[in-house]
Amino acid sequence: MAAKKAQSKKKSNAGRKGLYKEWLEPDNLIRLEGWARNGLTDEMIAHNIGITTTTLYEWKKKYPQFAEAVKRGKEVVDIMVENALLKSAMGYSYDEVTQIGIEDGETGEKILVPVKVVTKHVQPNSTSLIFWLKNRKPEAWRDTKNIDAAVEVKNPFEGIDTADIKKLIGEE
Structure with missing residues (x-):
């Protein structure tokens, strides 16, 4: 088996x-x-x-x-x-065509005939614009910027003995 x-x-x-x-x-x-x-x-x-x-x-x-x-x-x-x-x-423009169905006199078949053409405009889409710019030009359009700056941090307790600090906060 x-x-x-x-x-x-x-x-x-x-x-x-x-x-x-x-x-x-x-x-x-x-x-x-x-x-x-x-x-x-x-x-x-x-x-x-x-x-x-x-x-x-x-x-x-x-x-x-x-x-x-x-x-x-x-x-x-x-x-x-x-x-x-x-x-x-x-954004872009396009033609909206309105048609009606009529009967062809010779064949008897229904055909669509355009009766009105209207040019319409679609406004630019701000979300698409933002997406495009953030991806194509990130150095200028990125939400977060990387800033290289030298930051100097000073210790306010520099030069003070640990025992003195403990006395100040009441531990001794």
Whole structure:
């Protein structure tokens, strides 16, 4: 019975060992990149593949193309978020289009026709501005400042004997 368990363990491990090869195929590398771009964490990506997070980290170390696919996906999202933060910080304008549905006389299908376009402006977001400045120019905008100043501390009891101090406070 122990031999059967050992043999079945070998079979299941052998099946798992080859799993990384399929994830190095171009279609699966694109899938990895997409998951990362969609904001999945490493833990979620590992779950989707059917491996542990530890195995995922090992694969990223062993197989550069695997690590690059995940990295590329995350970089895209980081850039998109940075752009959205900057847009929010600076404010922006957009066109709001009001449409109505009418019936196409020829086909009988309903189509949307724009009837009004209004340009709207979104004011700069002060929280985004503060966040951007604190992170991009911390030396000027950080809440806490590091000030290197020499401070001289004088001991008011310097030169007075310990016995005299004890007498002053009433211990002797």
